[in-house]
Amino acid sequence: MTAPQITIDRVFQALGDPTRRALVEKLSQGPISVSQLAQPLSITLAAVVQHLQVLEASGLVQTEKVGRVRTCRLDATGFSLAEQWIADRRALWDRRLDRLGDLLAEPDAELR
Template sequence: MVERLSRGPASVKELAAPLAMSLAAVVQHVQVLEQSGVIRTEKVGRVRSCRLDPAGLNVAERWIVERRALWERRLDRLGDLLAEPEPSSEQRAPDRNTTEEQS
């Protein structure tokens, strides 16, 4: 959908056309895209036309960059720990309870 919109604005119908989905489903997608600021829409008569919002895409880009940085940090940390020689003697820290994800 975003790809299609990057080639110029389109109505909901047009967005739905190539997509093996009901119109309603597409509308839902459009709604979340609008709420998250990636696109803007405007209703003219009975037609709602959608276009990308460049500013919003910048936000999206920033989001992804952050995400990426986070993963990089994790991997680096992990890499460091793996590079270290394994601690042969048991010296287990007593479970700090910081924000921590599972798996």
């Protein structure tokens, strides 16, 4: 029951579900309890809890239970991971376009 690995895999899989993204969008307005999260949604509280487990395991959400109410808030960890992955792909991709541009700009260049 130790902290599960937070991976790009988990993050994107978590964000892949529309209901979970809805939870995240709600949470970006500020921390709230599980039942408050569930209330506007047309799904069971149990379903929300299960989504929260996924979101927490992916480092997108952090929760803390005090008394009988669990308060949920966004966690930057997962977001940073996702951003980083996209930025990395983009970087490689842009770099390639740059090199291509260089070559086109210098028609005399060796193409070996």
